Amino acid sequence: MTDPSPPADRAGNEPGASSPAMPSLSSLYQQLILEHYRNPRNRGELPEADADVRMNNPSCGDAVRLQLRFEGDRIVATRFSGEGCSISQASTSMMTQVVQGKSVAEVQQLIERVKAMMRGDEAAARDRALGDLRALAGVHRFPVRVRCALLGWNALEEALRQARG
Amino acid sequence: MEMLTRTAAVLDLERVRADFPALAQEVNGRPLAYLDSAATAQRPRAVLDAVTQFSIQDNANVHRGLHELSRRATERYEAARARVARFLGAADPAEVVFVRGTTEAVNLVAWSWGGAALREGDEVVLTVAEHHSNIVPWQMLAQRTGVRLRYLDVDDEGRLRLDELDAALAGGRVKLVSLAHVSNVLGTIHPVREVCERAHRAGARVFVDGAQGAAHLSVDVSALGCDFYAFSGHKLGGPMGIGALWARRELLEAMPPWQGGGEMIDEVLPERSTYAAVPHRFEAGTPNVAGAVGLAAALDYLESLGRDMVEAHEAALVRHGLERLAAVPGLKLYGPPGPEGRIAVFTFTLDGIHPHDLATILDAEGIAIRAGHHCAQLLMRRLGVGSTARASCFVYTAPEELDRLVVGLETARRIFSA
Numbered sequence: 001m002t003d004p005s006p007p008a009d010r011a012g013n014e015p016g017a018s019s020p021a022m023p024s025l026s027s028l029y030q031q032l033i034l035e036h037y038r039n040p041r042n043r044g045e046l047p048e049a050d051a052d053v054r055m056n057n058p059s060c061g062d063a064v065r066l067q068l069r070f071e072g073d074r075i076v077a078t079r080f081s082g083e084g085c086s087i088s089q090a091s092t093s094m095m096t097q098v099v100q101g102k103s104v105a106e107v108q109q110l111i112e113r114v115k116a117m118m119r120g121d122e123a124a125a126r127d128r129a130l131g132d133l134r135a136l137a138g139v140h141r142f143p144v145r146v147r148c149a150l151l152g153w154n155a156l157e158e159a160l161r162q163a164r165g
Numbered sequence: 166m167e168m169l170t171r172t173a174a175v176l177d178l179e180r181v182r183a184d185f186p187a188l189a190q191e192v193n194g195r196p197l198a199y200l201d202s203a204a205t206a207q208r209p210r211a212v213l214d215a216v217t218q219f220s221i222q223d224n225a226n227v228h229r230g231l232h233e234l235s236r237r238a239t240e241r242y243e244a245a246r247a248r249v250a251r252f253l254g255a256a257d258p259a260e261v262v263f264v265r266g267t268t269e270a271v272n273l274v275a276w277s278w279g280g281a282a283l284r285e286g287d288e289v290v291l292t293v294a295e296h297h298s299n300i301v302p303w304q305m306l307a308q309r310t311g312v313r314l315r316y317l318d319v320d321d322e323g324r325l326r327l328d329e330l331d332a333a334l335a336g337g338r339v340k341l342v343s344l345a346h347v348s349n350v351l352g353t354i355h356p357v358r359e360v361c362e363r364a365h366r367a368g369a370r371v372f373v374d375g376a377q378g379a380a381h382l383s384v385d386v387s388a389l390g391c392d393f394y395a396f397s398g399h400k401l402g403g404p405m406g407i408g409a410l411w412a413r414r415e416l417l418e419a420m421p422p423w424q425g426g427g428e429m430i431d432e433v434l435p436e437r438s439t440y441a442a443v444p445h446r447f448e449a450g451t452p453n454v455a456g457a458v459g460l461a462a463a464l465d466y467l468e469s470l471g472r473d474m475v476e477a478h479e480a481a482l483v484r485h486g487l488e489r490l491a492a493v494p495g496l497k498l499y500g501p502p503g504p505e506g507r508i509a510v511f512t513f514t515l516d517g518i519h520p521h522d523l524a525t526i527l528d529a530e531g532i533a534i535r536a537g538h539h540c541a542q543l544l545m546r547r548l549g550v551g552s553t554a555r556a557s558c559f560v561y562t563a564p565e566e567l568d569r570l571v572v573g574l575e576t577a578r579r580i581f582s583a
Contacts, residue, residue: 061538083551085521
């Protein structure tokens with residue numbers, strides 16, 4: 001299978017450097033991802049959280065702490081902290097924005113959409129409900145980085161279980 | 166670079182590289198620059214051929230068949246044991262136990278020697294720079310027996326704090342010091358001989374994790390003065406799944422078996438059994454004979470290159486790597502900043518760019534490095550980082566590959582400053 005032609009290479013590769021075996025780095029390092037990495041949203045700690053989850057990626061040492069506060073069925077506040085690569089940090093930062101005000105059922109749908117996008121589902125990647133998260137669509141072409149993108153989402157799933165607890 | 170051309174005896178790097186088929190490939194459209202040898206080294210054709218030839222001609226179980234193939238397999242297996250003994254400077258091949266790798270050797274010693282020789286309140290001294298494989302088996306022993314673990318610190322240049330060793334030994338409860346010959350993260354060569362002298366004066370034994378050391382240094386267990394030395398075949402060009410534990414004979418003789426099964430028995434009765442002599446007492450089940458043959462071939466190969474030339478090449482790589490990396494803006498190198506007392510393992514962080522991102526960007530250029538905690542989470546905590554990038558060399562590494570690494574780091578900086 002040939003790769004669909006990658007977007008214009010502004011990732012700093014020299015001309016002729018792009019390879020048929022690996023998609024262009026620019027499909028991974030989108031401006032929006034780098035922007036969230038540098039200026040993460042909702043980073044910090046949440047007093048009186050209803051769910052508080054710590055999750056590690058033992059194979060690489062990434063760690064995230066995710067805290068949620070609910071009013072009734074809806075998420076009204078989210079904070080995260082931890083250490084990780086641009087993909088895990090940006091994905092978690094975007095996640096905290098998009099879940100704001102959503103019900104548990106809506107968030108669960110969202111989780112499924114993001115997972116589908118990480119499997120390469122193009123319809124999911126076009127879903128406007130994902131907001132900034134669509135910038136992560138290129139991650140599925142870098143299989144070793146998919147678990148980075150999903151770290152925060154796995155923590156979110158665990159947090160929903162805890163809140164229902 | 167300059168040192169390479171000025172040294173009288175120079176390794177013929179082009180020829181050496183031609184011996185390693187895996188190096189002659191493109192990755193993501195670029196020639197592979199394999200800078201992850203501390204994780205596992207590529208293998209020379211001599212090793213691949215030895216394993217294949219054994220499988221084609223001599224494959225049989227050892228120590229039990231009375232037929233020709235079994236005789237040959239047994240002969241080659243025991244010849245490999247003698248080869249390992251010679252590599253380690255050990256006089257007696259019976260002091261060499263074949264294991265899956267360094268990890269299994271630590272587990273063997275912790276279970277068998279640790280279980281028999283240590284009591285509640287005894288202390289085992291480790292360092293914060295140890296690989297998880299030289300930490301977790303001792304924690305499991307501590308949980309079973311009440312043995313206490315103590316950790317020696319390293320200084321800000323990654324050198325072992327011998328003053329902390331003295332302080333630990335002065336307590337009089339230390340029965341074992343277990344440390345790496347060479348740190349897999351910092352590249353520091355630990356003063357093992359000095360550690361052994363001090364530990365022995367205090368009545369403690371010393372276990373040396375040679376996973377990195379055996380791949381880069383001449384090892385002589387009698388000169389080091391240690392009691393146990395273990396290494397893995399795959400770090401020095403041998404196959405995965407084979408390694409060796411060397412221990413003083415009197416220690417091995419006193420150690421109970423740790424796994425039961427065929428091969429390790431003398432006589433089996435309904436209620437109990439008697440055990441084979443060392444080293445076979447510690448090798449239950451069918452051993453990895455092809456692996457042992459491949460390991461012996463790797464040791465032969467390294468010897469054929471000439472130890473002096475290999476060491477001169479390594480020293481040149483150390484100088485070249487330190488010099489080039491020091492010139493990268495925002496790069497922080499961990500471990501000894503100068504060329505003395507270290508091997509060509511370079512662990513670093515780059516300001517504002519996570520090591521995983523570095524690894525992905527370098528991979529796109531065909532450059533393989535490791536990013537993460539390198540199975541040394543205690544050391545990462547000590548260094549105050551969650552994760553680092555590591556470029557590591559072996560005998561086939563070219564200085565130009567380190568140059569490509571530096572160019573790749575510049576690419577990463579461009580992407581992240583966009």
